[in-house]
Amino acid sequence: MTDPWYALAERLGGIAYGGDYNPEQWPQDVWQEDVRLMREAGVNLVTVGVFSWSRFEPRPGTYDWNLLDTVLDLLHAHGIAVDLATPTAAPPPWFSKAHPTSLPRTASGTRLTHGSRQAFCPSSPDYARAADAIVTALATRYACHPAVVMWHVHNEWGNHNALCYCDASAAAFRTWLRDRYGTLDELNELWGTDFWGQRYGDWEEIDPPRETTAFRNPGQELDYRRFSSDALLARHRAETALLRELAPGIPVTTNLLGTLEKKIDGHSFARHSDIVSIDHYLVAADPANHIDLALNADLARGMAGGRPWLLMEHSTSAVNWQPVNVPKGPGEMRRNSLTHLARGADGIMFFQWRQSRAGAEKWHSAMLPHGGTAARTWGEVTGLGAEIAGLAEVRGTRVRASVALLFDWHAWWALELEARPSERLRYLDTVRQWYAALWDLGVTCDLVAPDADLASYAAVVAPSLYLVSAANAEALHTYVRGGGHAVFGPFSGAVDAYDRMHPGAHPGAFRDLLGLVVDEYVPLREDESVLLSDGSRTRLWTERVESRGCTVRLRFADGPVPGGPAVTRNSYGDGAGWYAAATLPAPALRGLLDAVCREAGAAPAASVPAGVEAVRRAADDRSYLFLINHTGEDVSVPLDGRTRLDGSVPPGPVVVPAGDVVVLREGGTAEQPARPHREEDR
Structure with a gap:
């Protein structure tokens, strides 16, 4: 299909x-x-x-x-x-009564009961x-x-x-680990089990990361997140395969x-x-x-x-x-x-x-x-x-985005495991702050996985990439060497896919691309802030950065690393790598991303007032501009050469009433949906 x-x-x-x-x-x-x-x-x-x-x-x-x-x-x-x-998200009461071991267990061992929805263990053979x-x-x-x-x-x-921690999940986890690592020696090496004497000598010794006395092994915890997602994905694929076999073409x-x-x-x-x-x-x-x-x-x-x-x-x-x-x-x-x-x-x-x-x-x-x-x-x-x-x-047309924002569940899981430098540095908070800055700038971006094809994007934004595999790191190096612009948020590139430190000084995955070394990560206490050289203040996070060829765009004016780089740019191949060594306040973050987008040639869909979105959907023969006013005031947008979908032509600037949406046709007409490109053309 x-x-x-x-x-x-x-x-x-x-x-x-x-x-x-x-x-x-x-x-x-x-x-x-x-x-x-x-x-x-x-x-x-x-x-x-x-x-x-x-x-x-x-x-x-x-x-x-x-x-x-x-x-x-x-x-x-x-x-x-x-x-x-x-209807598989809601097993009937008779099923749970007949198969009580299908009900999920928490990390502390509590067996949950029927009485809501999704009351099943993803690894339960009875449920399957x-x-x-x-x-x-x-x-x-x-x-x-x-x-x-x-x-x-x-x-x-x-x-x-x-996340279920029952015995069926434990058995399925061991099978998943065998498929992933092949040998216990490989697992022990990549989990770092010689720390705290956790080295495994038999697969049956491995349990889910249930509640224990102290910090759990982060490699084990990260893999359990992956296993749990894959267990549900296996059920999704099983149902999908049945539907495609019995009802092809739908x-x-x-x-x-x-x-x-x-x-x-x-x-x-x-x-x-x-x-x-x-x-x-x-x-x-x-x-x-x-x-x-x-x-x-x-x-x-x-x-x-x-x-x-x-x-x-x-x-x-x-x-x-x-x-x-x-x-x-x-x-x-x-x-x-x-x-x-x-x-x-x-x-x-x-x-x-x-x-x-x-x-x-x-x-x-x-x-x-x-x-x-x-x-x-x-x-x-x-x-x-x-x-x-x-x-x-409008249907069948596509949004044109010149910026990719990397969004990765694996990096999210790893960043928020136990025993990190600061539990206050949260993945979604960082992503939302960086996305909001792009939204304020009017720049449309696709949120994609780190292994996505990035070649068509003028700029790549990675707000929080604490974990990155060697393959994905190399792909980003290739992208920048080829002329792309990539900007990374703080604490990025620190660990590999197994939550092990990348070799050498921080940020191991991007040290050469960024032309710098992070000597030390310096999180801030809740009541602390640091003055930046532009007069704004940053909270939450700073880093002790040493240049290895990068240009400093913004510095720390006081705090733990006075005079140190806070924002940098480094020419790398035909492109540039940018780095924010702090959780920047909104004006400084907008300034950084504006500089990156301008240099990369990533422009907004239209010039609009603050609080107004402009997004373009297009096909080969036509395009549509959506203007969405989130403010309480009417706004005027200086556009011409567009028509409304009813065929009327707005006189002069387009007025978008408070809280309203205006859709403009920018060329051509269509009665049929645009046919998507063939897979081989994508």
């Missing part, structure tokens, strides 16, 4: 719009009203069956398809396509057999149903159960969680999905949550290799799981949705269609709220549906 999005777009006739549909929560006489209102709202795709295992298989091996048969036929009759989910059986039965029955246009595998892999997706999920490697799951999907939810307490939204959209696009992706879930208003669940203001849901669309999504979906009356998520907003069609949210949902339909010509 080379063009899954093109085939899906043909079936839908436009951009995907809809949400999770859970008819089992409602009496059958409500279903007719649901499909009528879906049509009114412009819904063309719904996800069905996510948590329905106990309905589909009420007793072991006994299947009841009456509900699903009726619902799929009803949706198809009303022109609504279905993303049919495998039961999951494969329900997936096989589901796919066999509905492979040819005309409503089914996509398969939805599981739900939010690893959200609640990624694309497969799964809803990943982006930065909301630390415990699984999202890049690896994306590589085994036909269409990349994510869920994204705003953090209400964050006044700049729209920047985090953009970050996760760019991460989804990066995981998709630049191809269109699907926003599988977001909220129409408040969620139910934050300390204070603040509803979205008027127009905010539309602005959020169109921001995802601007950044490459070809589908805008919600959790869920009809707001629940009971259960843990009854206070989670939905497309059809408790108040029904009289509620404010319903008016916004129907208005957005009409607008999404009018944007159909």
Whole structure:
């Protein structure tokens, strides 16, 4: 399957719009009203069956398809396509009772109980057999149903159960380690087990990194993170293989969680999905949550290799799981949705269609709220549906980004293990700070894995790359020697893929590329700050840097290393390597990234006022400029030669009202989606 999005777009006739549909929560006489209102709202795709295992298989091996048969036929009759989910994220109560050892154990040995979702050990053979059986039965029955246009595998892999420490997990971990290392001598060498007398003489001596007396072996802990992610990935691949065998030609997706999920490697799951999907939810307490939204959209696009992706879930208003669940203001849901669309999504979906009356998520907003069609949210949902339909010509186009930001779950895991120089240096904090600086500069970036092909990017930004493999480090050297610009954040390049120090002085992986040596890492206490030579102050982290040919762009004016380099640039081959030896304050960080982007030739999509996003989606014959105003004031953007999608030509500067979104066509028209490039052209 080379063009899954093109085939899906043909079936839908436009951009995907809809949400999770859970008819089992409602009496059958409500279903007719649901499909009528879906049509009114412009819904063309719904996800069905996510948590329905106990309905589909009420007793072991006994299947009841009456509900699903009726619902799929009803949706198809009303022109609504279905993303049919495998219900394996919610094993039924009978399964947990019959197989109590399938329930996960914590690191302290506590066996968790049934009563929520994802109550299973990823390595449980009993779970694997039961999951494969329900997936096989589901796919066999509905492979040819005309409503089914996509398969939805599981739900939010690893959200609640990624790390299990039971005996089944221990046995699976040993097998994983044998496959990875081959011999115990290799494992002992790379884990550094001679420290604290941990050397292993038999595979059976190795357990998961359960709670113990002191610090756990970091190599073991890091590999357990990898193993746990791979155990869930094995289940994803198993379900996907069954679906592809029994229902060939129907694309497969799964809803990943982006930065909301630390415990699984999202890049690896994306590589085994036909269409990349994510869920994204705003953090209400964050006044700049729209920047985090953009970050996760760019991460989804990066995981998709630049191809269109699907926003599988977001909220129409408040969620139910934050300390204070603040509803979205008027127009905010539309602005959020169109921001995802601007950044490459070809589908805008919600959790869920009809707001629940009971259960843990009854206070989670939905497309059809408790108040029904009289509620404010319903008016916004129907208005957005009409607008999404009018944007159909945008689908299939791609976001053009000249900067790559390296995002790596392995570096995230390693940085935040025990016994680091400072527990206050947090991976996501650093990534978000650097991304926010690029967002402020208006520079669009793809968030990609360190092993991605970087050749097409003018600049590469690595905010936090504490761990980097020798192969990925060499690829970055090659990229810069060939004329690229790479900028690294503090504490980058320190350890290899096994959390061992790279040979020689710090930063071992990038010492030559950066033309410097870090003599010592100097984290700051909570109440400390250091003056920089530009007059700003930095907190959290500094480093004692010695130049080995680099040019100093900013210095520490006081603190532990007065006069020492804080920001450097080094010519390397035909390119340049830049380094920040501190957690820079926002103005200094913007200044650094602005200098890098200017020198590399990475320009914003358009010149816009502060608080306004400008993002471009394009195909060979046309492009579209999205202007998104996150401020409380109308703004004027000096653009000409563009038209609105309704064909009107804005007179003079384009005015973007407060909190509004304007989409401009920059050339050409289209009634059909752009066909994605062939794999061999990518």
